[in-house]
Amino acid sequence: MTDKKRSGLGRGIDAIFSDFEKDEITSENVVEISLEDIRPNPYQPRKTFDQEALDDLAQSIKENGVFQPIVVRKSVNGFQIVVGERRFRASKIAQRSTIPAIIRQLDESQMMEIGVLENLQREDLNPIEEAQAYQTLIEKLHLTQEQVSERLGKSRPYIANYLRLLSLPEQTKQLLINGDLTMAQARTLLTFKDPKKIDQVAKLAVEQGLTVRQLESMATQPVKIVKKTAPAKSSFITETEEQLVNKFGTSVKVTDSKNGKGKIQIDFASTKDLNRILELLNISID
Template identity: 80%
Template structure:
């Protein structure tokens, strides 16, 4: 029985890309493919391309050509890009008819993993694109946050914090994508539950140019007033416990107890995605 070909899944990203790098580039394996026969990678996480950078690359290609071939795979109608969409787009801007390419045999899962991870390693995605890329790996390839962390060399809390951004309302997401809000500001806004309130406070932060500290004060002010009226002086132990839980879960956590010592822990979540993130932190699987 012939040996079954191993998938790229589960291998480190460096091992996957080394396959491309170690393949000898020669006239036999690089072909010129008409741009009209090439389609973008459907799993490309980057939705926004810097037009100025593309035009600069297009000028270089017009003068010197494409130095590094793109990587494609054969599809039903022509080819799909695996790696090299910027070079493809810039070649079109340079009015080229063809682009040099290496054709690789990849299944859907391998193409998805390489397309997403390659872009994540470049670290030039906006925060929402990066968060959506992690979500794609979780939903489509069934990777855990821990597995993504190992592949990319990023901490698990780092991955979790980006995934939480997907629960932001659309208008606030746009501010984050456009660079009007920072990642730290977006994380602060997530402590609010009402989407309309999040959008309103986000707009205030942008218009007034609030720092993260100022935004934190604005977001926490109503909570602080309510706490003083209803709970009075709280046990330092309970306060410290609450703060540690908030830090661990990346969301609002409320710890209450009565005189007998009995109490409850309330963990807020903003969406199903946020709930799944919390369950994973608790090592709870619903499969």
């Protein structure tokens, strides 16, 4: 993380938590709250949590407790998490009944901004989660891209490039979320415009390890789909099919395999037609 990025996010967090400095956080400010009374932050940008990391944190909590209290605000039904959902989830895994928390008086917009900024500061969101975080700030707080960039200490093109990722089709988004595609590859795929083509090329990029340069060159050329063609039939198989067609008066397909085994497929149009073929084969069904 660059100093500019760190200081930009720092200013955003400090501005929102400025009142913390006025209220020295002492033991009187920290209370134990039942986990059953706590709900996640609805504006939490993080959609996926590393289960192994949660299990490790849960084990630490079992042994040592929760060192850093979470931050919550009162809601109609209990409390909503403002900061600390990982500690909340790990505490549930550790089968704790309560968790230390600081209750803050925050309105909807403050809770949302804190949740988004706190997660962005951690820098472990996947590209789609980060893009959705910026989109949330724009839509819910009615900010422009320029205003978001100023609050976070990032350039406006940086914000714009992430927001563009949200227009990717779902299949390609998932490849990006999983880490199969890089941010640079995903941005290049946007030049293909057609969602079906984007998914198609994205899958090809993962399977063949295509570089950004290769994807850029493909964007100006049609994507060629190589279809598997059936191997040419031998003259013996072809002649056999012709004789069987003449005998049964219907479509017949003979398939030969490399190991000497094969199959004969005889088509029929109706039960009456099937009985006719069976008679030709001297087969009677009682």
